[in-house]
Amino acid sequence: MNILEIKNLHAKVEGKEILKGLSLTVKAGEVHAIMGPNGSGKSTLASILAGRSDYEITDGSVLYKGSDLLALAPEERAQQGVFLAFQYPVEIPGISTTNFLKTAVNEIRKAKGLEPMEAKNFLSMMKEKMKIVEMDSKLTSRSLNEGFSGGEKKRNEIFQMAMLEPSLAILDETDSGLDIDALRIVANGVNQLKNADNAFIVITHYQRLLDYIVPDYVHVLSNGRIVKSGTKALALELEAKGYDWIKDLETA
Amino acid sequence: MSIITGSTQQLFIEQMNLLFHEIKLNKDQLPYISEEAFERFCQSGFPTVRNEEWKYTNTEPFLKRSYSIPDRDNVQLNNDDLSGLLTTFQCHRVVFLNGYFQSQLSVILEDDSSVEITAIKDCLSLYTDMIKTADEILPKDGWKYLNDAFILDGTCIRIKKNNVAKYPVHIIHLTDQNEQALFIQNKNLIIVEQGAQATCIESFYSTALKPVLSNHILHLNIADDGHLTWFKLQQLQDRADGQQTLINYTSASLHKQSRLNIYTLALNGSLIRNNLHIKLCGANSEARLNGFYAPSDKQLIDNHTLVDHAVPNCYSNELYKGIINDNAKAVFNGKILVRKDAQKTNAFQSNKNILLSDNAIVYTKPQLEIFADDVKCSHGATSGQLDDESLFYLQARGISKREAYKMLMLAFAEDITADIQSDELRNWLNRCIEEKIQ
Ligand SMILES: Nc1ncnc2c1ncn2[C@@H]1O[C@H](COP(=O)(O)OP(=O)(O)OP(=O)(O)O)[C@@H](O)[C@H]1O
Ligand SMILES: [Mg+2]
Numbered sequence: 274m275n276i277l278e279i280k281n282l283h284a285k286v287e288g289k290e291i292l293k294g295l296s297l298t299v300k301a302g303e304v305h306a307i308m309g310p311n312g313s314g315k316s317t318l319a320s321i322l323a324g325r326s327d328y329e330i331t332d333g334s335v336l337y338k339g340s341d342l343l344a345l346a347p348e349e350r351a352q353q354g355v356f357l358a359f360q361y362p363v364e365i366p367g368i369s370t371t372n373f374l375k376t377a378v379n380e381i382r383k384a385k386g387l388e389p390m391e392a393k394n395f396l397s398m399m400k401e402k403m404k405i406v407e408m409d410s411k412l413t414s415r416s417l418n419e420g421f422s423g424g425e426k427k428r429n430e431i432f433q434m435a436m437l438e439p440s441l442a443i444l445d446e447t448d449s450g451l452d453i454d455a456l457r458i459v460a461n462g463v464n465q466l467k468n469a470d471n472a473f474i475v476i477t478h479y480q481r482l483l484d485y486i487v488p489d490y491v492h493v494l495s496n497g498r499i500v501k502s503g504t505k506a507l508a509l510e511l512e513a514k515g516y517d518w519i520k521d522l523e524t525a
Numbered sequence: 526m527s528i529i530t531g532s533t534q535q536l537f538i539e540q541m542n543l544l545f546h547e548i549k550l551n552k553d554q555l556p557y558i559s560e561e562a563f564e565r566f567c568q569s570g571f572p573t574v575r576n577e578e579w580k581y582t583n584t585e586p587f588l589k590r591s592y593s594i595p596d597r598d599n600v601q602l603n604n605d606d607l608s609g610l611l612t613t614f615q616c617h618r619v620v621f622l623n624g625y626f627q628s629q630l631s632v633i634l635e636d637d638s639s640v641e642i643t644a645i646k647d648c649l650s651l652y653t654d655m656i657k658t659a660d661e662i663l664p665k666d667g668w669k670y671l672n673d674a675f676i677l678d679g680t681c682i683r684i685k686k687n688n689v690a691k692y693p694v695h696i697i698h699l700t701d702q703n704e705q706a707l708f709i710q711n712k713n714l715i716i717v718e719q720g721a722q723a724t725c726i727e728s729f730y731s732t733a734l735k736p737v738l739s740n741h742i743l744h745l746n747i748a749d750d751g752h753l754t755w756f757k758l759q760q761l762q763d764r765a766d767g768q769q770t771l772i773n774y775t776s777a778s779l780h781k782q783s784r785l786n787i788y789t790l791a792l793n794g795s796l797i798r799n800n801l802h803i804k805l806c807g808a809n810s811e812a813r814l815n816g817f818y819a820p821s822d823k824q825l826i827d828n829h830t831l832v833d834h835a836v837p838n839c840y841s842n843e844l845y846k847g848i849i850n851d852n853a854k855a856v857f858n859g860k861i862l863v864r865k866d867a868q869k870t871n872a873f874q875s876n877k878n879i880l881l882s883d884n885a886i887v888y889t890k891p892q893l894e895i896f897a898d899d900v901k902c903s904h905g906a907t908s909g910q911l912d913d914e915s916l917f918y919l920q921a922r923g924i925s926k927r928e929a930y931k932m933l934m935l936a937f938a939e940d941i942t943a944d945i946q947s948d949e950l951r952n953w954l955n956r957c958i959e960e961k962i963q
Contacts, residue, residue, distance in 0.1 A: 323921050351923035363918040367936025367943075376932065377922040384923070433922065 274301045275339070276441050276472040277322075282333035284321055291317045293497035294333070299441070302469045306483055306508065307476045309494035310516045315476045316360050318494070319445045323357035324350050337441065351377075352384035354440030358430035358447045360476075365417040370429060371399065373417050374436050381437065402435040406462045423450035431462045438466070443474045448482040460485030480508040493519050534570045537588045541566065541671065544594055544708060548675050554597065555675055556646035556712075562673035571667040578664065581856045581888045582827045587770040587796055592708035592738055594677070595623035607699075610730045610760070614949045616695035617642060623700055624677035624709035624739075630697075639688030640723065645679030645712060652681070652714060655778075659714075659744035662776040662802045662833070669774060672710050672742045679712040682725070684751070690723035693950070697728045698741065700761075700769075706736040714744045717751035717783070724754040724950075729771060729794075731761045736768040743775040747783040749807060754786040756950075758957060761794035763824070768795040775800065779839075781807030788941065789845075790954065791818040791826045792961040802831040805839040805867075816845035817941045819961050820853035827856035832874075834867040834897075843874040846941055848934055848962065849885035860892040863900050870900040878908035879937060934962050 277299040284292040291314045299305050309315055321328050322335065324347030335342040342350060365373070378398075379389040390398075403410060406428050418426050427447050434442050444463070448456055463473060463486050475486055483491070483505055491507040492499045493516070500519055501507065511519075545563055552558050571588060572579040607630065611618075619642060620630035626644065633642055649656070663669050684690050700707065717723060731737060747753050761769035771794050777785055791797050803812045818826040832841045847855045861872045878887045891904040911933050919929035938958050945951040 325917055346926070347917060347920040348923050348925050348929075351921055357921055359918065359921075363912075363914045365915050365918065365933070365936065367940055368932055373919070373922070373932075376928065377919075377924055380925060380928060381923040437922065 275299070276301050276337065277474075278336040280334050282318075282321070282335065283331040284317065285329045285331055286317070286327055290331070291328075291497055292321070295494070295498055297492065297499060299472045299474060301472055303490070304467065304473045304475060304486060304488045306488040306491045307474060307494050308478065308491060308508065308511055310520075313494045314497045315494050316445055319357055319360075319443045319474075319476060322350075322443055323347060323355065348380070349384070351437070352381045356434050356437055356439030356442045358427075358434060358442065358444040360445040360449075362418050362426040362430055364419045364421070366419050368417050369415065370413040370417050374399070374433060377433075378436060398436065402432060405435050405465055406432045407458050408432050424452060424455045427451055428455060428459065431459050435462060435466060440471045441474070442466075442471070443476070445476045446478065447475075448477050448479060456482065457485060480512045483508050495519055533585045533589055534573065538567055538570055540591060544592070545674065547594060555677065556644070556679060557649060558675040559673055562670050563675070566667050566670035566674055569667045569670060576666070578829065578858070581854070582796070582798055582825060584770070584796060584798075587736070587738060587768060590706055590736060592706045592736070595625070595702065595707050595709065597625050597677075610697060610699070610728055612693070612695055612726065612950075613953050614693075614947075616693045616726070618695045618697065619680050619682075620697045620699060621678060621711060623702060623707060624711055626678050626680065634692055637691040639685050639690050639721070640692075640694060641683040641685065642694065643681050643683075645676075645681050645714060648681040648714070652716070655716070655746055656714065656744060658778060659746065659776045662778065662804050663742070663774050664800060664802070668740050668772045669742070672712060672740050672774070676710045676712045679714070681714045681716070683716045684718060684721035684723040684753075686718040687720040689721070693724040693726060695726045695728065697730060698739065700731045700733045700737045700739070702733045702735050702737065704735065707733070707738070709737060709739045710741065711739075712742045712744070715746065715753070717745075717747040717753045719748040720750040721748070722752040724756075726756040726758060729757070729759045729761055729773075731767070731769050733769070734764060734767045736766065736770070737761075738770045740772040741774070743773070745775065745777040745785065747777070747779050747785055749781040750783060751780070752784045755788070756954065757787070757789045757791075757799075758954070759789075759791045759794055759797055760957065761797070763793070763795045770794070770796045772798050773800070775802065777801075777803045777812070779803065779805050779807060779810035779812060782809045783807060784811045786813045787815065788945075788954075789814075789816040789828065790941075790958065791816070791820075791828065792957060794824060794826065796825045798827045798829070800829045800831075802833070803841070804833040804835060805841065806835050808836050808838045811840040812842075814841070814843040814845070815941045816843075817938050817958065818845070818847045818855055819850070819938070819958075820847075820855055821850040821961075823852050825854045825856075827858075829856075829858045831860045831862065832872060834861070834863045834870045834872060837866060837868045837870070839867065840871045841873070844941065845876045846937060847876075847878045847887060848881060848938065849878060849887055850881040852882070852884045854885070855887045857887070857889045857906070858892070859890075859904070860894065861902060861904070863895040863897050863902065865896040867897045868899045870897060870902070872900070872902045874904040876906040877937075878906075879911055879934070880908060881911070931962060935959060938962065
């Protein structure tokens with residue numbers, strides 16, 4: 274089954290074209306890695322999928338589980354199982370992670386016509402998922418991401434992903450700024466959540482992450498398009514050769 | 526019938542003149558009347574927008590109608606279910622209905638000998654000097670003179686030396702009237718004696734269908750080592766044509782090592798003007814001023830504060846936050862005065878505003894006047910929209926835009942109540958805030 278089907282996607286921000294005909298199909302059970310130079314449009318793609326409104330879609334289509342994703346509000350996408358682990362998670366003073374997740378879980382349940390989760394069940398679910406990412410329970414009672422270290426913020430993203438159990442998770446450079454241990458923990462989290470019904474898009478600059486999360490496909494995004502796709506071997510090649518040869522491919 | 530001409534100012538003074546004559550007929554029933562103060566009112570009139578301190582707050586539209594003094598013997602309650610405004614915890618309760626003390630609605634808990642609650646008329650002569658000093662702290666303008674000319678009633682609360690009040694005291698100013706517009710004045714005096722501690726709540730609440738103009742004064746006096754926590758909760762729902770105007774001047778004198786934490790939550794009112802003037806007159810005293818205002822529709826909420834550092838080694842910290850919606854307007858004017866002798870002063874001030882609509886307006890003006898050289902002072906003011914990034918983050922987790930808005934607004938507002946130690950009290954206030962923000 275196709276979880277995501279992007280066809281010829283063109284997108285502008287402030288009049289400037291960032292995505293220039295991007296196509297990508299992701300099937301259930303797959304892990305796709307997206308690599309590519311800074312500024313090539315990776316976060317733009319992730320943001321568009323999550324529903325950020327700053328972008329103007331000028332052409333192309335995105336189907337999620339067979340229906341138009343772009344027609345949905347960000348919260349509707351999340352309610353239907355789309356999850357973005359932010360490259361730069363936002364700090365929100367005055368809202369605790371626990372309270373935030375309780376609201377999120379219950380809003381998603383409401384959208385599915387379910388009753389709010391019982392407090393007891395919610396807490397045991399929190400506990401269970403916190404274990405997966407080895408997250409300190411002290412963090413969850415603090416204001417959301419406020420004063421969290423870079424690594425703690427990323428771990429919190431994966432924790433949220435574990436809580437919301439999405440069908441399509443997009444991880445935007447979740448590995449940047451993580452030490453080796455944290456990297457392993459985050460990767461373990463992903464591997465534990467992975468199953469035959471969901472899919473992952475992992476945006477990264479480092480092939481190191483892909484030692485832990487083994488992708489089915491590796492794509493290179495350059496100048497707003499996917500210019501090359503391959504297997505994990507492509508990531509190794511990029512690591513060795515850099516992006517210049519790809520840029521050459523693009524103009525060729 | 527005479528044809529009414531002249532300016533709002535003239536008409537208002539004339540109207541007050543009539544009321545004052547009427548008042549004098551019943552003067553035995555009132556705590557006091559002062560011809561001298563009334564004369565001063567007539568000379569100065571109410572402050573108009575030409576007065577720098579009232580530049581953005583035009584009271585004129587509210588002063589054009591004719592008001593009556595409420596009838597002491599004929600107060601009936603539209604809705605005798607007061608549960609909406611009562612605390613969820615035990616308090617001494619002092620209720621004023623249309624400006625008059627109501628013994629049957631009030632509750633003085635017997636098992637607390639630390640607090641003495643009396644009618645203001647019985648203690649005016651005891652505290653003449655204290656009231657005089659307090660008067661000096663307030664702005665000398667028409668509203669103050671008018672309150673000095675007469676009041677309908679008031680209370681005096683004394684927290685006895687070295688006592689910790691067992692229960693909070695809840696003063697309720699309730700207005701309720703279906704037939705005519707009312708003009709109401711009260712004066713309350715709170716004395717925290719040496720080493721005493723107390724928490725008080727002052728609620729302003731209206732169920733009136735007709736306009737009410739209230740002009741209240743509160744004096745707080747905290748003796749050496751005394752601690753007072755004061756909450757003002759202004760919930761003057763304006764319904765039908767019942768415009769609710771509140772002028773509320775508060776003075777506080779802080780003596781040595783005393784502490785005042787004051788929270789002003791201005792949630793509803795057609796026009797609210799708060800003047801909170803705090804004088805740190807004893808060394809090592811500390812004042813914390815917290816404020817939250819949330820005008821909506823066409824409401825106007827104006828907070829003027831003055832923190833007067835008169836002696837060395839004192840501390841003040843002020844945080845006021847506002848959420849302004851619809852066509853509403855907010856004014857924040859915070860002045861810190863550090864006098865020449867007040868070395869080693871620490872004085873901080875911050876004002877933050879969220880504008881929810883294109884028509885919402887806030888005027889914010891921090892003022893520092895520093896005459897000492899060894900001080901730490903800071904101030905800052907911001908105003909803007911709710912943060913889009915935060916909104917998107919919440920939405921991206923499945924939270925509807927409406928709910929996300931609410932969460933962010935509550936988080937912004939509840940920063941003000943976050944340091945309240947009593948869970949019950951904090952939750953109760955947060956619920957009041959939440960009701961407004963919905
Ligand atoms: N709101 C915006 N306004 C203007 N330009 C933008 C905006 N958002 C993104 N861009 C531009 O779009 C291009 C793609 O940015 P994007 O963040 O998608 O890159 P990226 O591939 O994620 O880069 P990195 O690897 O550095 O994270 C960049 O040139 C960026 O400056
Ligand atoms: Mg990026």
